[in-house]
Amino acid sequence: MSIRYELLTVLRDHGPLSRAQLAGRLEVPRRRLLAELDHLVEAGKVVEAESAGPRRGRRSTLVKLDPGLRFAAVDLDARSVGVEVTDGCLRAVASYSEHCDIRTGPVNVLGRVTQILEKMRAQGHFTQLDAIGIGLPGPVSFREGVPVSPPIMPGWDRHPVRDVLSGEHGCPVAVDNDVNVMTLGEQHSGVARTVDNLIFVKIGSGVGCGMQIAGRIYRGAAGCAGDIGHIQVDADGPVCSCGNVGCLEALFSQEALARHAESAADDGRSLLLAELLAAKGCLTARDVADGAAAGDAVCIGIVRAGGRQVGQVLAGLVSFMNPSMIVIGGDLADLGHILLAELRSVVYQRSLPLATGDLPMVLSELGARAGVVGAAVLASELAYGSPVS
Amino acid sequence: MSIRYELLTVLRDHGPLSRAQLAGRLEVPRRRLLAELDHLVEAGKVVEAESAGPRRGRRSTLVKLDPGLRFAAVDLDARSVGVEVTDGCLRAVASYSEHCDIRTGPVNVLGRVTQILEKMRAQGHFTQLDAIGIGLPGPVSFREGVPVSPPIMPGWDRHPVRDVLSGEHGCPVAVDNDVNVMTLGEQHSGVARTVDNLIFVKIGSGVGCGMQIAGRIYRGAAGCAGDIGHIQVDADGPVCSCGNVGCLEALFSQEALARHAESAADDGRSLLLAELLAAKGCLTARDVADGAAAGDAVCIGIVRAGGRQVGQVLAGLVSFMNPSMIVIGGDLADLGHILLAELRSVVYQRSLPLATGDLPMVLSELGARAGVVGAAVLASELAYGSPVS
Structure with a gap:
């Protein structure tokens, strides 16, 4: 696993942290950790946060994820669409859901997803997305980002969901089966x-x-x-x-x-x-x-x-x-x-x-929210450089 | 995965190799690779082998596993015991099998395994074993190295197989279920x-x-x-x-x-x-x-x-x-x-x-040999520092 991935996911789940706390949570040589952290601060992915107060006579600075990071989580099922925009720590900054019939086809449904996201952008919830995660109610080729012969999604077979959304929103997109996405959500924030x-x-x-x-x-x-x-x-x-x-x-x-x-x-x-x-x-x-x-x-x-x-x-x-x-x-x-x-x-x-x-x-534990929570986890894994393809 | 493990298993499966060939097969910085290799040569696990002949005007030296490395592979089933001693590349240097009723209990059966190994030692096939891998025909707690409520092995429940063999032979021992061991064999040297x-x-x-x-x-x-x-x-x-x-x-x-x-x-x-x-x-x-x-x-x-x-x-x-x-x-x-x-x-x-x-x-593809081949793989994984417990 890359140090960059470990560092970003620890800050996602446990930040803000001091450099010493980060070093304590990761099993990597301190010198490499600090070098990677410097890269991330330079790239604007990680920022220096408020001071943690005096510690052994001197003040130690906390680091946290750039508060401007934004992920979109999209949960499609047979009869509804749920969209949530989160910050880098997966806290919701905007969410919306509505009735939507998956059988009306990918152009219509993905067009609606884009409209919802555009509205959220217009409301000031983000200026640019860092990644999108989306769950579909059918078999998905995760590697290719397309549904494969999905029984309840007429017209969607091999539709380039990943590339369409990526082109529209100018960010990387991960597409997965809805059950995998719910599993990811439950494992990250639920009972598991x-x-x-x-x-x-x-x-x-x-x-x-x-x-x-x-x-x-x-x-x-x-x-x-x-x-x-x-x-x-x-x-x-x-x-x-x-x-x-x-x-x-x-x-x-x-x-x-x-x-x-x-x-x-x-x-x-x-x-x-x-x-x-x-x-x-x-x-x-x-x-x-x-x-x-x-x-x-x-x-x-x-x-x-x-x-x-x-x-x-x-x-x-x-x-x-x-x-x-x-x-x-x-x-x-x-x-x-x-x-x-x-x-x-x-x-x-x-x-x-x-x-x-x-x-x-x-x-x-997450109930109806498992899908949207998992889609946000999926987006962050992609953006932070998950070791698994 | 540790560099040490990767280096040793590449030499097990593909050695002897030149340093350049090794570097080509492993995705680690060359400097770290060479440092680890020096450690292993110093410790006697890896030795300089014959020269690979002239290469770009100078001779490049091959490295290979210490030819004195020895693993014992033990394949127990309901009615037989198979024992093989291999070198570090899992080539058999001695093998033996005989009828053996698992129901005669662990003291008798493991005693017989030790006798067979002692005989192989007396015949000069090894002086010291580097690791033993053993497969048992029943459920095994891999972490503890003991069988757990094995239905066809009366008297074996929680018998400390790993610790007994380790004590007798002065080397680390890995105990696993026979099917896992056969899977390992088939994956390493068979059809998979x-x-x-x-x-x-x-x-x-x-x-x-x-x-x-x-x-x-x-x-x-x-x-x-x-x-x-x-x-x-x-x-x-x-x-x-x-x-x-x-x-x-x-x-x-x-x-x-x-x-x-x-x-x-x-x-x-x-x-x-x-x-x-x-x-x-x-x-x-x-x-x-x-x-x-x-x-x-x-x-x-x-x-x-x-x-x-x-x-x-x-x-x-x-x-x-x-x-x-x-x-x-x-x-x-x-x-x-x-x-x-x-x-x-x-x-x-x-x-x-x-x-x-x-x-x-x-x-x-390995047929009746799957168990003993897999037990040798198991032993080598343990000795080379497999990342999985």
């Missing part, structure tokens, strides 16, 4: 701060997961690691949109939950769902979540059955990867403790004691 | 030499796998990553020795194959197996392999059914991890191309195109 080997499971319109191995996002050979929605759970299950049978996503996703709910309403198993269906004309996963929270036995049963199916896949992954922590996030994480109890029960029963003996399974 | 993200599947008395991520063995939080034998394949399957139902190992292992073979002999489905059973009184996985190789349709059917079950687990792991290569090794890899064809068919059908588009699935 001290964890090395992490599985982050996003349960929403589909099911996917992100991995952090030895403290870095693991993307796999083709960048599609973590695509667990099409692992087979039931060989006699329903046909999935991918053409195979009994995939996890065919059994447990927003769409599948809505289907289960409508069937329970139709055959009168749940009065609550039947009344809702009569009133609204259709049901959603949200109705199941609300029904479960309100104590409706059928809704609770639907959530628990789904939890068992996700748990079955997770149990296999735990045996395989022996992670230090599993974090459950995404929209359907609102199903909360009913879901979590079921996941835990299956994983703790099915996986080996050695792998589960010290394995916390917890809900995301 | 150029591969970063590797899954090595051992099919033998049980089923397990090793992982190499970004070029390093991945062991997981508690050191039990890769324990895939107890992933559930069939919720209605037989009860496994672990207490759960339908585990991969309960369906496909040497024991399960023998059981299937005896049942096919009993009910007359296979004349070949029935005759063998009458002659021998019992059948083994080896009989199924031989029968399949001889074209017996029932034996081929047993292998293919097993291949589908292993394939189902691998398909999930491929979606999750998106590896660059899958290598099949272990005793039952002798089932060879029938097994491989079935594995490929399931994985290529069930996993996502992006993950399988460029995914070689191949048989181990």
Whole structure:
């Protein structure tokens, strides 16, 4: 890892610091550290800050990141766009989100992102961005900065997202899969701060997961690691949109939950769902979540059955990867403790004691903010010279 | 990574080299490289070798590892022990193997290892070992150098294997799980030499796998990553020795194959197996392999059914991890191309195109030697100061 990267990320996460404090946190020869620091001060990336007060008879000066550094974090999902501008320490200086249908295509959606950023610039939140991080709801070639055959993003296949945004805003851009971005956020600022080997499971319109191995996002050979929605759970299950049978996503996703709910309403198993269906004309996963929270036995049963199916896949992954922590996030994480109890029960029963003996399974701490926080981390990693491509 | 480690491993794998060639292979400042090299020459780890002949008018001296360096590689499995002594470049200078029942306990088995090594010393193959690498057929705490609740090794639980051997032989010792060791061997000298993200599947008395991520063995939080034998394949399957139902190992292992073979002999489905059973009184996985190789349709059917079950687990792991290569090794890899064809068919059908588009699935190149080769690599990594603990 380069000294420059280590120095900038320590100042991002722990600054301002004195030179002595910096030296204490980094395992590099003091002479090289101070030389690098001088370079960064000269380049304007690091500035001398207020004095730290008298120390052993003389005053020691603190250094901190240039307060003018600005990153843009963009979190796109199927139906919304979130944009945040942060300073170099990832503190938000402006944020905005709105409804946005990803299916309207990249020209429209990225055009809207640029409009939002231009407005933030006009409001004085920045004059020039130092980097942009963006998460997309589909498979991404991280190296090339393009989505690859994303199922729910018609028109986006291999659209040059990185190069378009980089050209528009004159700064480097990192593009990643939304689940990887959420994993990065949770690891940097959420519940997984001290964890090395992490599985982050996003349960929403589909099911996917992100991995952090030895403290870095693991993307796999083709960048599609973590695509667990099409692992087979039931060989006699329903046909999935991918053409195979009994995939996890065919059994447990927003769409599948809505289907289960409508069937329970139709055959009168749940009065609550039947009344809702009569009133609204259709049901959603949200109705199941609300029904479960309100104590409706059928809704609770639907959530628990789904939890068992996700748990079955997770149990296999735990045996395989022996992670230090599993974090459950995404929209359907609102199903909360009913879901979590079921996941835990299956994983703790099915996986080996050695792998589960010290394995916390917890809900995301950042919730809906995981994506935008992670996108800011991604932008800063790029700007500070992350050692991983 | 330390310069010392990089320098020693480059000389291990590519030496002898001139100083200029070394500098060309390592991305470190030339001055630091030469200083480190001088240290190593002084310490006797590296020696000046024969001249490389005239180069630009003057003669350039080659350097190589001290030819007196010696590593011991120990490969223990359920029924045999293999011991090899190598030089610093991992070339065998002596090797020996014999039948040995792991169930006779650690004092007996490790005592025998020490006897074999003492005999090799008496024969003049070494005077002092620089490191020992040993692979055990069960879960191992790599950090502590002890087996942890190993199912087929009664009496070995938390036996201080590392400290016992280290005390006996006066050198550092690295202890690892046999599958990790085979993965290391295959990656260093076998079919996976150029591969970063590797899954090595051992099919033998049980089923397990090793992982190499970004070029390093991945062991997981508690050191039990890769324990895939107890992933559930069939919720209605037989009860496994672990207490759960339908585990991969309960369906496909040497024991399960023998059981299937005896049942096919009993009910007359296979004349070949029935005759063998009458002659021998019992059948083994080896009989199924031989029968399949001889074209017996029932034996081929047993292998293919097993291949589908292993394939189902691998398909999930491929979606999750998106590896660059899958290598099949272990005793039952002798089932060879029938097994491989079935594995490929399931994985290529069930996993996502992006993950399988460029995914070689191949048989181990080192075969039965993977364990001992990997144990030598393990020893050298320890001696040369591997950056990973």
